[in-house]
Amino acid sequence: MIIAERKPFEEIWNMVAGYKKMLVIGCGTCVTICWAGGEKEVGILSSQLRLVASRERKELSIIESTVERQCETEMVQELRDKAQEVEAILSMGCGVGVQTIADVFEEKPVFPALNTTFIGMPQGEGVWIERCAACGDCLLCWTGGICPAARCAKGLLNGPCGGTRRGGKCEIDPEKDCAWVLTYRRLEKQGRLHLMERYYEPKNYRAVKRPGKIEVIRK
Amino acid sequence: MGKNIGIFLCDCGRSLKNIDFEMVRKKAAEFQNAAHVGLSSGLCLKEGLEEMVSAIRGKDVNWVVIAACSPVLKETVFRRALEEAGLNSNPLSMANIREQCSWVHETDVTEKALEMIRMAVNRVRLLKKSRREEVEVTRGVLVVGGGFSGMKSALQISRLGLKPTLVERAPTLGGEGFYVAKPSPEEIIGSMAKAIEEDENIEVFTEASVVKVDGDVGNFSVRIRRGEEEFYRKLGAIIFATGQMTEIPSADFKQTPGIVSEQELVKTLQTPEKLSRRPETIVFVLGLSGESSRLSTLSVLNNALAVKERLGSEVYVFCKNLKVDSEGVEALYREARNRGVVFLKFEGKPKIESCEDGRVRIEAKELLLADEVALFCDLLVVETKTPSSKGAEALSSMLKAGSDSQGFYQDENVYLYPVSSRRKGIFFVGSCRGDLDLTRTWMDVSSVAMNVYELLSGGKARVEGDKVKAEPDRCQACLTCIRVCPHSAIRLVRLERSKEAKQLFMNEKRDVAQIYNLACDECGICTSICPAKAIEFSGFSDEQILAEIEAMEEGRIVVFCCAESAYPVVDSVGKLGIHYPPQIRVISVPCVGRVDLIHILKAFEKGAAGVLVMGCQEGACQHLEGNIRAKERVKYAQGLLQEMGMDRENVKVVNLGPGMAWRFAEEVSKVAERIEEGRR
Numbered sequence: 001m002i003i004a005e006r007k008p009f010e011e012i013w014n015m016v017a018g019y020k021k022m023l024v025i026g027c028g029t030c031v032t033i034c035w036a037g038g039e040k041e042v043g044i045l046s047s048q049l050r051l052v053a054s055r056e057r058k059e060l061s062i063i064e065s066t067v068e069r070q071c072e073t074e075m076v077q078e079l080r081d082k083a084q085e086v087e088a089i090l091s092m093g094c095g096v097g098v099q100t101i102a103d104v105f106e107e108k109p110v111f112p113a114l115n116t117t118f119i120g121m122p123q124g125e126g127v128w129i130e131r132c133a134a135c136g137d138c139l140l141c142w143t144g145g146i147c148p149a150a151r152c153a154k155g156l157l158n159g160p161c162g163g164t165r166r167g168g169k170c171e172i173d174p175e176k177d178c179a180w181v182l183t184y185r186r187l188e189k190q191g192r193l194h195l196m197e198r199y200y201e202p203k204n205y206r207a208v209k210r211p212g213k214i215e216v217i218r219k
Numbered sequence: 220m221g222k223n224i225g226i227f228l229c230d231c232g233r234s235l236k237n238i239d240f241e242m243v244r245k246k247a248a249e250f251q252n253a254a255h256v257g258l259s260s261g262l263c264l265k266e267g268l269e270e271m272v273s274a275i276r277g278k279d280v281n282w283v284v285i286a287a288c289s290p291v292l293k294e295t296v297f298r299r300a301l302e303e304a305g306l307n308s309n310p311l312s313m314a315n316i317r318e319q320c321s322w323v324h325e326t327d328v329t330e331k332a333l334e335m336i337r338m339a340v341n342r343v344r345l346l347k348k349s350r351r352e353e354v355e356v357t358r359g360v361l362v363v364g365g366g367f368s369g370m371k372s373a374l375q376i377s378r379l380g381l382k383p384t385l386v387e388r389a390p391t392l393g394g395e396g397f398y399v400a401k402p403s404p405e406e407i408i409g410s411m412a413k414a415i416e417e418d419e420n421i422e423v424f425t426e427a428s429v430v431k432v433d434g435d436v437g438n439f440s441v442r443i444r445r446g447e448e449e450f451y452r453k454l455g456a457i458i459f460a461t462g463q464m465t466e467i468p469s470a471d472f473k474q475t476p477g478i479v480s481e482q483e484l485v486k487t488l489q490t491p492e493k494l495s496r497r498p499e500t501i502v503f504v505l506g507l508s509g510e511s512s513r514l515s516t517l518s519v520l521n522n523a524l525a526v527k528e529r530l531g532s533e534v535y536v537f538c539k540n541l542k543v544d545s546e547g548v549e550a551l552y553r554e555a556r557n558r559g560v561v562f563l564k565f566e567g568k569p570k571i572e573s574c575e576d577g578r579v580r581i582e583a584k585e586l587l588l589a590d591e592v593a594l595f596c597d598l599l600v601v602e603t604k605t606p607s608s609k610g611a612e613a614l615s616s617m618l619k620a621g622s623d624s625q626g627f628y629q630d631e632n633v634y635l636y637p638v639s640s641r642r643k644g645i646f647f648v649g650s651c652r653g654d655l656d657l658t659r660t661w662m663d664v665s666s667v668a669m670n671v672y673e674l675l676s677g678g679k680a681r682v683e684g685d686k687v688k689a690e691p692d693r694c695q696a697c698l699t700c701i702r703v704c705p706h707s708a709i710r711l712v713r714l715e716r717s718k719e720a721k722q723l724f725m726n727e728k729r730d731v732a733q734i735y736n737l738a739c740d741e742c743g744i745c746t747s748i749c750p751a752k753a754i755e756f757s758g759f760s761d762e763q764i765l766a767e768i769e770a771m772e773e774g775r776i777v778v779f780c781c782a783e784s785a786y787p788v789v790d791s792v793g794k795l796g797i798h799y800p801p802q803i804r805v806i807s808v809p810c811v812g813r814v815d816l817i818h819i820l821k822a823f824e825k826g827a828a829g830v831l832v833m834g835c836q837e838g839a840c841q842h843l844e845g846n847i848r849a850k851e852r853v854k855y856a857q858g859l860l861q862e863m864g865m866d867r868e869n870v871k872v873v874n875l876g877p878g879m880a881w882r883f884a885e886e887v888s889k890v891a892e893r894i895e896e897g898r899r
Contacts, residue, residue: 009862028751033697038750040817044859047820052863054824125702 001121002030002094003128004037004114009048012090015111016049019088020059024049024113025079025101026066027093034128037092037114039066045092045113070097076104083108118150135205142195143179144186149203151179157200223254224340225280227271229262229287235321239329243286246333250340254278263293271297272304282343286314286336289790290807309349309758314339315805318793324801331801334772338804341766347757352684354737356437357455358382358675363429363614366394368649368660369460370411375668376458377420381675384422384452385415386429386443394462424450429614432457435708435738436644437680455675456644457618458667459628461611461651477579478571478599481518488525498597501532502581504569505602506539513656515602516542520551522600523560534560535594537569537583545656563592571599611651619707620645621843628652634841638667641843642707643738646670682736686757687746692720693753694731700745700754701732705843708738709745742842743813747852759809764818767806773826775804776890778833779814782807783841785833785875785883792880799884800891802828810834811872812845819856819870828894830856830870831887837874846874866897 006012016022024046032038046062053060063082067075070093083089083105091098094116102110118130133150139157140147149155153172160180163171168181187193226247230240240258247256255278259267262285275283285297290313298308314335320328358381362373365387373383385392392415393408415421427445434440439457443450479487484501487494503519505511520541523534536555541562543549556562569583574595582593615622620640621630629652630641638646648663649655655663674680689700691714701709712733721727734745734754746756768777780786786807792799808814811834819830832853834846850872857867873886 009859028695032695032750033699035699035750038695039752040750040815043752043817044820047817047824048859048863051820051824051865055864122698125699 001033001119002096002116003034003118003120003130004031004094004116005034006036006041006045006092006114007112009052012045012111012113013049013052016088016090017058019086021061021063021086022049022088022090023063023065023079023082023086024090025070025076025092025097026064027070027091027097028066028068029070031092031094031097031114032066034122035126037094037097039064042066042092045090070094071100073100073104076100080105135203137204139200139203142198142200144183144190144192144195146179146183146186148179148183149205151177151182155203156180157203159196222252222282222344223278223280224250224252224282224284224343225255225257225271225275225278226250226253226284226286226336226340227262227274228256228258228336229267229285230258230260231288231317232260235317237324237327237329238316238321238332239327242329243333243336247336250337252282252344253340254280262287263296268297268300272300272306275301275304275306281310282346283311284314284336284339284343285311286316286332286339288317289313289315289319289787289793291787291790307348310343310346312339312343312346315790318790319805322793322796323798325798326801328801334770334804337770338767338806341770342763345760345763345766349686349757350684352682352736353679354437354682356675356678356680356737357439357453358678359384359452359454360671360675361386361429361439361441361452361454361457362460363457363611364394364460364462364649364651365389365392365423365425366460366462366649367408367411367657368462368651368664369394369458370408370415371661371664372458372460372648372667373421374411374414374418375664376671377418379668379672379676381455381671382420382422384424384441384443384454386424386427388426388428390426392423392425432614432618435710435735436642436674437737439644456646456671458671459611459615459620459640459645459647459651460649461614461628463650475573475579477573477577477597478601480603481515481522481600482603484522484526484598484600488522488529491529497530498532500594500596501526501530501534501598501600502579502594502596503534503536503600503602504538504571504581505536505541507568507602511538511540511542511602512650512654513542513545513548513659514650514654517545517548517551517656519600519602520548520555523555524551524558527555527558527560532597535596536560536562537565537581538562539565542654546658548656565592618642618645620647625653627654630843631838632841632843633839638663638670641705643740644674680737684736685755686736686741687734687739687743688755688757689732689734689745689749690753690755691729691731692717693751695751695753696730696732697750698732699748699750700734703748703848704745705742705845706738706740708735708740709733710735740842742810742845743808744810744842744845744848747813747815747848756809756813759813761815761817764806764808765821768818768822768825768827771804771825771827774828775802775826776800776829776831776887776894777822777827778803778805778831778887779808779811779818780805781811781834781840781845782809784835784839784877785811785873788833788875788877788879788883791878792883795880797880797884799887802891803887810840810842810845811849812840812842814849814852816852816856816859819853820859823860823865823869828869829890831890832870832872833875833883833886834872835874836876839876846872868893 024042026037026042042064046064089110090113091101092113098112119132120128120130123129135149164178168178170176170178244256261267301308316332360383362369362383362385373385376383392412430444431442437455439454441452564586565583566586572580578595579599585592622628623631629647646667648667649660711730714731743756746754814832822830832849840846853872856870861867
């Protein structure tokens with residue numbers, strides 16, 4: 001799932017201050033689940049914007065709306081009537097959502113309220129961690145299901161850097177586990193430690209040509 | 220039927236003199252949809268209630284607002300009156316114009332009373348009729364553990380007509396918690412085991428373990444494994460009577476023949492003739508590592524006396540503290556002293572060594588003599604440590620039943636004592652939940668039997684249908700509610716999509732959260748945290764809370780009060796006649812865990828000067844962590860205010876316990892003063 005977090009209020013306010021009528025759009029999928037841009041967050045941000053506007057004696061009215069997925073043109077198009085009423089749109093979706101909205105409503109300025117951070121998973125209540133770097137050349141079959149590109153601070157492919165701390169922690173961030181220690185332990189459990197000896201050529205991080213596009217043709 | 224609101228005012232025997240009721244009556248009649256405004260001097264009395272019911276009938280009233288004393292006192296009376304008159308009692312909202320208005324101000328408070336009534340009217344408009352539902356429950360009860368407390372529970376429950384299923388890990392019943400020579404373990408345990416065997420109502424699995432439990436209170440499905448076989452049972456409640464493991468901690472001693480456990484000593488005492496020679500000196504050691512338990516004190520005293528009686532040996536007890544607060548233990552201690560048992564209070568860690576002649580030498584610093592004391596003994600009896608058993612730990616964590624800081628089961632929470640757990644239908648008895656002696660365990664057993672009886676005896680449980688409900692079409696299955704529910708009342712289920720949704724989506728079924736009514740304790744923590752706003756808490760929905768805020772004038776200080784703790788405290792402020800600033804407006808919530816960021820922000824949007832969130836003291840929340848969540852949320856809200864350039868101290872959390880009326884008055888006055896100063 002795509003993980004994002006809300007931008008600081010000041011930054012958002014500076015983007016949109018001056019518009020009198022705005023549409024704040026939430027997204028019901030990834031960013032709802034990571035507590036960044038769902039219906040609840042739309043309510044909170046809108047309330048903050050109205051409060052500051054009224055303190056600064058600025059006119060501001062907000063339409064709040066959340067779509068199932070901001071990255072679907074059809075779903076965003078459902079908001080056409082609402083979009084026509086406003087001067088600007090604030091998207092609480094990931095970067096893809098913002099662009100979908102911007103494409104659909106080309107005549108309106110669209111602003112991002114979130115910073116899209118990584119592809120990850122929940123580690124418990126309110127904690128999300130990165131798991132995939134979207135490198136386009138998956139190595140997980142060799143590393144015990146632990147991604148060195150996303151989980152090693154240095155993205156090393158041939159074992160740990162030598163700075164691994166006591167307890168298998170990363171030298172760059174002692175809060176985090178060393179991906180290669182995890183890999184070693186996992187492979188040990190599976191009796192596949194020989195995979196540690198495999199040598200990797202320097203990784204082609206440009207396996208995906210930017211901008212990425214995948215076409216799946218159903219036969 | 221039209222939307223007709225009936226407003227019933229009560230001047231409490233004309234005692235609320237600082238409210239102009241005629242004025243209130245006149246103004247209230249102008250409220251939208253107001254069909255009737257009645258004024259009584261004793262609404263809670265028979266005549267008052269009858270008058271109210273006949274007005275409701277005559278004017279086709281379907282929403283009722285009562286402006287009178289605190290709902291804590293009379294809400295049930297009013298609800299019952301409505302129900303007896305054949306009306307649905309749910310669309311009722313009360314304005315507490317006595318304890319929280321008239322009694323706390325000296326000046327005229329007609330306007331405040333009117334505002335409070337307007338809040339209640341706004342809220343009642345959004346209340347729906349409630350629907351009672353009956354849920355089938357199974358009359359079987361799983362008892363895990365066949366020791367003293369487990370056996371006792373099974374027998375007691377069976378006597379009440381329910382069907383216990385007893386699961387014990389060992390080959391025989393009896394457990395291992397308690398070893399005394401007199402009465403012998405056989406006498407206590409044996410008779411109970413026999414009674415269980417003879418009771419056809421009790422199903423017993425020995426050498427068995429519980430491997431999986433699904434479902435919730437009333438309908439747990441339990442998988443029991445015995446050897447290769449597996450058994451499935453549908454059971455309504457679960458009682459943990461897993462007791463404790465007994466082991467001699469290897470870190471404390473090197474195990475040699477002269478060092479024995481209480482258990483081994485009791486065996487020796489029962490067949491003294493098997494001894495090759497009579498032990499001349501026996502030493503008991505208590506409290507070697509950590510605190511000694513009530514049960515071990517009891518067994519040491521009991522066994523020391525038995526040694527005196529049966530072997531006549533010299534007896535020394537090395538101890539730190541004796542726990543003599545169990546029934547009869549003080550007398551036992553005195554008797555032991557009279558019989559010549561010597562008690563030595565040591566400090567630090569005694570040195571224990573085995574000698575070549577088979578004896579054991581113990582040396583320790585005696586506190587009263589302030590000197591080292593060394594003794595040779597033939598037998599050294601050590602206290603067995605009591606960690607909870609591994610299997611039980613796995614089961615408890617599987618059930619998310621909670622445990623305390625000492626490693627016992629059951630959370631440290633006043634609402635759960637003596638035997639309840641955070642999950643409805645799961646109970647703890649005996650030494651698995653604390654350091655209990657036999658009398659206390661007895662009390663546990665009676666308590667759990669009554670709890671289980673109340674829950675299951677009818678074969679049906681009554682619940683209010685859809686009180687808290689996750690809307691399947693809005694739920695994103697993010698699992699947040701499932702992770703945060705303190706009572707584990709929410710599950711992920713596969714549901715058919717609604718008709719409208721089916722047209723939109725290809726897959727007709729999807730995973731959504733479902734709240735199990737009988738297990739839900741109605742705190743609203745899930746409702747607040749749901750990022751998709753998919754959970755509706757009837758009576759405390761966002762709309763209802765915001766509608767109350769909507770009715771307030773500007774400049775108010777909104778106080779969200781936990782209905783269990785802070786709300787009664789605010790009432791007691793009224794009873795004591797303590798005065799506080801008139802701009803305080805209280806909104807009652809089932810738990811402060813229900814107070815959400817949007818409520819706080821909307822209050823400020825509406826012009827509130829400050830927001831206070833008042834819940835229980837930490838560790839005393841009925842929903843375990845509602846007040847801690849409130850604290851975190853308020854901290855977050857302070858951050859939001861700060862980033863908007865507002866004073867972060869305008870929102871604050873306060874923990875109130877019973878009897879803290881002055882604290883309430885102090886806190887609200889402080890906030891009012893700060894805000895006043897800020898204005899100047």
